[in-house]
Amino acid sequence: MDRLIEGHKRFLAEVFPKRRDDFHLLRDRQAPEWLFITCSDSRVLPDLILGTGPGDLFITRNAGNVVPLTSQDVDGCTATIEYAVEVLGVKSAILCGHSDCGAMKAALNPDGLANLPKARRWLEHVQAAFAHRQPVNPADGEGAELASLIRGNVVAQLWSLKAQPAVVRAMAEGRLTVFGWYYDILTGRIEQYDEEQRRFLPLAG
Numbered sequence: 001m002d003r004l005i006e007g008h009k010r011f012l013a014e015v016f017p018k019r020r021d022d023f024h025l026l027r028d029r030q031a032p033e034w035l036f037i038t039c040s041d042s043r044v045l046p047d048l049i050l051g052t053g054p055g056d057l058f059i060t061r062n063a064g065n066v067v068p069l070t071s072q073d074v075d076g077c078t079a080t081i082e083y084a085v086e087v088l089g090v091k092s093a094i095l096c097g098h099s100d101c102g103a104m105k106a107a108l109n110p111d112g113l114a115n116l117p118k119a120r121r122w123l124e125h126v127q128a129a130f131a132h133r134q135p136v137n138p139a140d141g142e143g144a145e146l147a148s149l150i151r152g153n154v155v156a157q158l159w160s161l162k163a164q165p166a167v168v169r170a171m172a173e174g175r176l177t178v179f180g181w182y183y184d185i186l187t188g189r190i191e192q193y194d195e196e197q198r199r200f201l202p203l204a205g
């Protein structure tokens with residue numbers, strides 16, 4: 001805990017005073033342009049990798065960047081999507097998976113989930129990834145098989161995202177665009193799924 005308290009002290013002394021206006025401009029309401037759905041993994045730092053700050057990204061995270069499709073119950077992710085689209089009026093929704101994803105490793109080796117009943121149930125939502133597996137890219141090295149499944153999960157969750165009622169409405173009315181990304185934590189590079197070409201292409205050229 002000490003490290004977090006020290007970090008917060010530094011934030012109060014050095015960071016917040018310089019960014020005070022950023023926060024105060026957002027005092028009455030937020031108007032983020034982007035909904036960002038990603039994994040809980042501590043190595044994925046949206047504001048750092050995209051150069052965004054206060055008020056920019058409306059974020060929902062969970063293990064495996066899942067958008068539950070079949071759940072009868074309300075869940076945090078789909079409720080957040082509904083709010084972002086219908087109330088905040090985000091213009092884009094980005095679904096971002098990442099290399100070396102522990103959730104997708106677990107999907108490949110479900111034996112490790114024997115004592116994790118909730119995780120096991122949650123990861124039933126990523127089964128569609130197997131049907132959308134992407135071609136193995138040798139550039140991914142040792143993790144190439146896993147990476148092809150992770151990219152497949154981005155495609156699968158993108159379909160789930162596009163099936164959310166609020167998203168269907170917003171896309172039909174031309175007020176929302178959705179994107180699927182794969183972030184490589186070892187190179188820092190992002191790929192975007194091209195639906196016409198049905199493959200991932202570098203985001204930054």
Ligand SMILES: [Zn+2]
Pocket residue numbers: 039040041063064065098100101102103104
């Ligand atoms: Zn992950």
